[in-house]
Amino acid sequence: MRRRTANAAEFNAIPAHVYPQTLRRETAGEHRGEVTIAGVPLTEIAETFGTPAFVMDEEDFRTRCRRLAKAFGGGHFVHYASKAFLSKTVARWVMDEGLSLDVASLGELQVALAAGFxxxxxxxxxxxxxxxxxxxAVSEGAELIVVDSLQEIEALSTVAGELGKTQDVLVRVTPGVHVDTHEFIATSHEDQKFGFSLASGAAHHAAMACHTADGVRLRGLHCHVGSQVFEAAGFALAAERLLGLWKQLLDSIATLTDEHAVDPSQGVGSDAPTLLDTLDLGGGYGIAYMPDQEALDVEEVASELKSKVRKAAESAGVPEPTLNVEPGRAIAGPSMITLYRVGTVKDVEVADGISRRYISVDGGMSDNIRPALYQAEYDCRVANREVAGELLPTRIVGSHCESGDVLVNDALVPEDVRPGDLLMIGATGAYCYAMASRYNMMTRPPVVRVADGEARLMIRRETIDDVLALEE
Amino acid sequence: MRRRTANAAEFNAIPAHVYPQTLRRETAGEHRGEVTIAGVPLTEIAETFGTPAFVMDEEDFRTRCRRLAKAFGGGHFVHYASKAFLSKTVARWVMDEGLSLDVASLGELQVALAAGFxxxxxxxxxxxxxxxxxxxAVSEGAELIVVDSLQEIEALSTVAGELGKTQDVLVRVTPGVHVDTHEFIATSHEDQKFGFSLASGAAHHAAMACHTADGVRLRGLHCHVGSQVFEAAGFALAAERLLGLWKQLLDSIATLTDEHAVDPSQGVGSDAPTLLDTLDLGGGYGIAYMPDQEALDVEEVASELKSKVRKAAESAGVPEPTLNVEPGRAIAGPSMITLYRVGTVKDVEVADGISRRYISVDGGMSDNIRPALYQAEYDCRVANREVAGELLPTRIVGSHCESGDVLVNDALVPEDVRPGDLLMIGATGAYCYAMASRYNMMTRPPVVRVADGEARLMIRRETIDDVLALEE
Structure with a gap:
């Protein structure tokens, strides 16, 4: 059982590690008791931009970029996974901070290019x-394409040929390592759509196909071990397994006697069909959604992984590769909150003499599907004032016509929360706006960016006219 | 274990009850072997409108409206639940067919009004x-508002007063009946955000609050027992419980001695604060997603419910109320398919010597979240030709950067399905487009309407420019 809020004072005290770094409850002054972010009261943001609204702390986002860049020895090695949250503005922040970017669809690539990335x-x-x-991707000169099927290698070779280009690629490998928060399991086979199996030899085969394909230059291997990972061990095991394959590949290439033969002892130059120099261990770095969680220590993991890769390379007798990583949630997640207005407050008798309070807010599963989809847990606080009274078992629900429309399944919330209060939910920067729908014709909230005492619109609120405009 | 397709011939034979009524595989002529809908080849639709695309059979939708209207004694009593799928066009179809409409948000009401409903x-x-x-809702003169909290009754009374109107209402009751497909459970208390508990007395209290509130006229009771319901028993028990409350309400009103006293033996006229005449048993009528399912027989359920309500009213000694119902999925669900283009086809070894085929299509969890969200099952077929070969255990997956991006978890599909084929998934009319997101910047597909040999755009495809236009 998770440790819970003990009293109203504890509910009013905001767990700093779950919320954006510039967010605080004011203890003095005009806005005493209110929550501010980058100096802007959330009441003012609600007034100006309406609710529900996503509010993003620019300094928090940038600080996380910098911290990761430093930990991994340079921004170039840290690829922000844009699927977590992408807009032209954040693409520019990522660019400013010297990080690289991951895209996973044509649309994400188009947005990144539109931002000038x-x-x-x-x-x-x-x-x-x-x-x-x-x-x-090829025509614009993408740094790396992570190939995921033999058909893709063939298609890529064709495209590169047509465009007269050589495309650098990584091969996505399924190394049989799955991490679920604190535990990892090691298997051989993997039953998933991504990648090539290490165990079955498919990964070796695909990498050799890249080596021999015209217009494709093999640069290394990629894997992704899981989401919300809190320890380095799973990444380290995956790295070790990938470097074993790495060695096999160098050996296989060295023994080729046909037109694809290169001498790996000569080093493989920039015009060679293979320049094995990049190991990408993906993302999945855990963040604190709840007060009793601690985010993955990125400095510790970076140092452990770099040392592990160095040793594994030494023992495999291969040159130490560059280590790339792909954090998304770990950058965007804690930098955003969602601000809701409390509507209906209802006490429901769930057994004789036992009640649960249902607090309805003006958003719901359309702006955050994660509790319904993954049983994700979130922390909530009242933003416009300090609240008092006994703690009641409370469920925070949305306004959708569906009983599964739950944002926080089981919280302890002081009893005097009332209609009109502002409720904020923390760590909603990743996979909330990105996965938002218009279910029940509840259009997407705006994303408001705050920095240095100023709140500005990043993405405007959708209106029903946006919906109607799609219909002829 | 579900009965599965036995061979390629069975895979090519389309289960008519899962797909729109005008959809068939042509056995002769120019398009022999291809699937057509309302006479239009799906290859042609893919060519004209691109993939992925939702394709909606107008005749199928209208036929379901008519059938329900007939079964329940008139379209007025059948309220299409617009949350399943709403556009101006379908609102007009519902209107043409003489049905009523349910809305569950400001946006749904706005779309309905924009359609002239x-x-x-x-x-x-x-x-x-x-x-x-x-x-x-009050100013436009909505027929009924289903009240869901005491705060709402108060707010409604205020609004009605300000607008100089009297608003008819139903009280949403949680009767302690939950139906999950073929089974129902009867409890007393209910732990959910909707409604007022029958068992705790909250429902009686709320109904009396409606009776006494200015500007609010109590017209009856409402309940909703579940989704994908295949038998009448759960509805019947809920009706019985609600009519017990009905009787109590008439008695309570009769014993009032203050200014709210009315004599129920006089009948309660249109200017009375209460005119108890409407029982709304909600929706949840099951449809066939898979070949071995049979949709709820609406004629049978209608006749059983009408007879049950009549008897329950007699035994409670109250006048027989009008019976309203709210099917959404049962109208829109089977009228639509989703058409995808096959991309990557990959065989993955999931254990030594055992493989699973992964067929990737150009949509995914952004256009159909239901498999990931509810573990919903869907049927899929190849639309552009008859396919041959051995059946392989196959998973149909989308193009999202997420391993849970699955459309059909476990199908048996002939081995010669290849990149470029058109795959259709049946019964996607409800809660697919309605819950669609732009995850991974994969924008919403179009909805194409087909009737009488003609395919026309109902809702256009979103583009990346629609996404970029939201950002300042």
């Missing part, structure tokens, strides 16, 4: 890249 | 109706 710092993912997507 | 045939739902939503 340099293609030569973009890595391209996807299990089913369309011809149009591949063509755009 | 008469407010006096609209019932309004929602656990957290905003002041703006209530005001629009």
């Amino acid at each position: 340099p293609a030569e710092r973009i890595t391209v993912h996807g299990n089913n890249k369309s011809p149009e997507f591949l063509r755009l | 008469p407010a006096e045939r609209i019932t309004v739902h929602g656990n957290n109706k905003s002041p703006e939503f209530l005001r629009l």
Whole structure:
């Protein structure tokens, strides 16, 4: 059983590690008792931009970029996974901070390019890249394409040929390592749509196919071990397994006697069909959604992984590769909150003499599907004032016509929360706006960016006219 | 274990009850072997409108409306639950067919009104109706508002007073009946955000609050027992319980001695504070997603419910109320398919010597979240030709950067399905487009309407420019 809020004072005290770094409850002054972010009261944001609204702390986002860049020895090695949350604005922040970018669809690539993000710092993912997507990535000069099927290698070779280019690629490998928060399991086979199996030899086969394909240059291997990972061990095991394959590949290439033969002892130059120098261990770095969680320590993991890769390379007798990583949630997640207005407050008798309070807010599963989809847990606090009274078992629900429309399943909330109060939910920067729908014709909230005492619109609220405009 | 397709011939034979009524595989002529809908080849639709695309059979949708209207004694009693799928076009189809409409949000009401749907045939739902939503509903003259909290009754009374109107309402009751496909459970208390508990007395209290509130006229009771219901028993028990409350309400009103006293033996006229005449048993009528399912028999259920309500009213000694129902999925669900283009086809070894085929299509969890969200099952077929070969255990997956992006978890599909084929998934009319997101910047597919040999755009495809236009 998770440790719970003990009293109203504890409910009013905001757990700093779950919320954006500039967010605080004011203890003095005009806005005493209110929550501010980058100096802007959330009451003012609600007034100006309406509710529900996503509110993003620019300094928090940038600080996380910098911290990761430092931990991994340079921003170039840290690829922000744009699927977590992407807009032109955040793409520019990522660019400013010197990080690289991951995209996983044509649309993500288009948004990144529209923001002016340099293609030569973009890595391209996807299990089913369309011809149009591949063509755009190659023609714009994407740094790396992570190939995911033999058909793709063939298609890529064709596209590269047509465009007169050589495309650098990584091979996505399923190394049989799955991490679920604190535990990892090691298997051989993997039953998933992504990648090539290490155990079955499919990964070796695919990498050799890249080596021999015209217009494709093999640069290394990629894997992804899980989401919300809190320890380095799973990444380290995956790295070790991938470096074993790495060694096999160098040996296989060295023994080729046909036109694809190269001498790996000569080093493989930039015009060679293979330049094995990049190991990408993906993302999945855990963040604190709840007060009793602690985010993955990125400095510790970076140092452990770098040392592990160095040793594994030494013992495999291969040159130490560059280590790339792909955090998305770990950058965007804690930088955002969702601000809701409390509507209906209802006490429901769930057994004789036992009640649960239902607090309805003006958003719901359309702006955050994660509790319904993954049983994700979130922390909530009242933003416009300090609240008092006994703690009641409370469920925070949305306004959708569906009983599964739950945002926080089981919280302890002081009893005097009332209609009109502002409720904020923390750590909603990743996979909330990105997965938002218009279910029940509840259109997407705006994303408001705050920095240095100023709140500005990043993405405007959708209106019913946006919906109607799609219909002829 | 579900009965599965036995061979390629069976895979090519389309289960008519899962797909729109005008859809068939042609056995002769120019399009022999291809699937057509209302006479239009799906290859042609894919060519004209691209993939992925939703394709909606107008005749199928209208036929279901008519069948329900007939079964329940008139379209007025059948309220299409617009949350399943709403556009101006389908609102007009519902209107043409003489049905009523349910809306569950301000946005749904706005779309209905934009389509010219008469407010006096609209019932309004929602656990957290905003002041703006209530005001629009009352000012436009919505037929019924289903009240869901004491705060709402108060707010409604205020709004009605301000607008100089009297608003007819139903009280949403939680009767302690939950139906999950073939089984129902009867409890007393209910732990959910909707409604007022029958067992705790909350429902009686709320109904009396409606009776005494100015500007609010109590017209009856409402309940909703579940989704994908295949038998009448659960509805019947709920009706019986609600009519017990009905009797108590008439008695309570009769014993009032204050200014709210009315004599129920006089009948309660249109200017009385209460005119108890409507029992709404909600929706949840099951449809066939898979070949071995049979949709709820609506004629049978209608006749059983009408007879049950008549008898329960007699035995409770109350006048027989009008019976309203709210099917959404049962109208829209089977009328639509989703058409995808096959991309990557990959065989993955999942254990030594055992493989699973992964077929990737150009959509995914952004256009159909139901498999990931509810573990919903769907049927899929190849639309552009008859396919041959051995059946392979196959998973149909989307193009999203997420391993849970699955459309059909476990199908048996002939081995010669290849990249470029068109795959269709049946019964996607309800809660697919309605819950669609732009995850991974994969924008919403179009909805194409087909009738009488003609395919026309109902809702256009979203583009990346629609996404970019939201950002300042």
